[in-house]
Amino acid sequence: MANYRLKILEITPVTHDVNRYKVEKPRGYQFTPGQATEVSLLQAGWEAEKRPFTFTNLPSDDHLEFIIKSYDDHEGVTKRLASLSVGDEVEIGDPWGTISFKGEGVFIAGGAGITPFISILRHLRKKNQVGKSILIFANKTNDDIILFEELKAILGHKFINIIAKQKDTAYDKGLVDQAYLKSKISDFDQHFYVCGPPGFMKAVTSSLKTLGADPDTLVFEQ
Structure with missing residues (x-):
């Protein structure tokens, strides 16, 4: 299973506790709408803390996007994510998941x-x-x-x-x-x-x- 180090390109608020994270897209990276990947922070002590997040962008976009709710009631990955800045890096894996469109x-x-x-x-x-x-x-x-x-x-x-x-x-x-x-x-x-x-x-x-x-x-x- 491949891993990819990606820079954060943009962070924008969506709601009071949800942010949109726009990140780089690896060359040739493909996913199906509804799929997710494991994301980890490239910070000391957090590299092995992988969490599943869903891609929210279109597969044809030139970037990847995650819309993630931060839980401030405990010191976890989503709380840490909210403290990151543009230019920081995260690591993702290959896409996976069983939610896909089957019909109306x-x-x-x-x-x-x-x-x-x-x-x-x-x-x-x-x-x-x-x-x-x-x-x-x-x-x-x-x-x-x-x-x-x-x-x-x-x-x-x-x-x-x-x-x-x-x-x-x-x-x-x-x-x-x-x-x-x-x-x-x-x-x-x-x-x-x-x-x-x-x-x-x-x-x-x-x-x-x-x-x-x-x-x-x-x-x-x-």
Whole structure:
């Protein structure tokens, strides 16, 4: 498995705790939308701390991009990433992952679990193949919604937001449970793409199966 040392070209904030990292792209490096790689910091004591992050750019771009949420409650890789500067280097490996586009369907994301879907949706828009696909995006507050304007531009009214912990939100309130899925989805004979925290993934996939979704149509990271 190859490793690549890459310079950070740009760091820009996306939300209050999420940044976009634009980095160099190795010559000939290829990935499929939805795939990830392991990233490590080239700082003393952190070189072996590899973490999986999803590519969010298009495969045809001349750079790589990662949109990463930083967790400040512990001294980890994402907190360290947020302290890096343009010109610093990171190391990545080869691409991997089992989330890939199989056909029109329902994307269901919890928080930073949106990241595997960003490259997929950007790729579909570029090819004018978004079709009837919809996105259900669950977050704690309005301020946590990643790339709201871009996702709205891609999906229009098929971009559905549900907020768990903000009483004055204008979006749907609550959790993505079985009742909510039943209220938003009329056809369970299609592809479902699910990504988010482990508890979210377990609850959503279980609800989808109960509602009649074929387990073979559920696409999530194995």
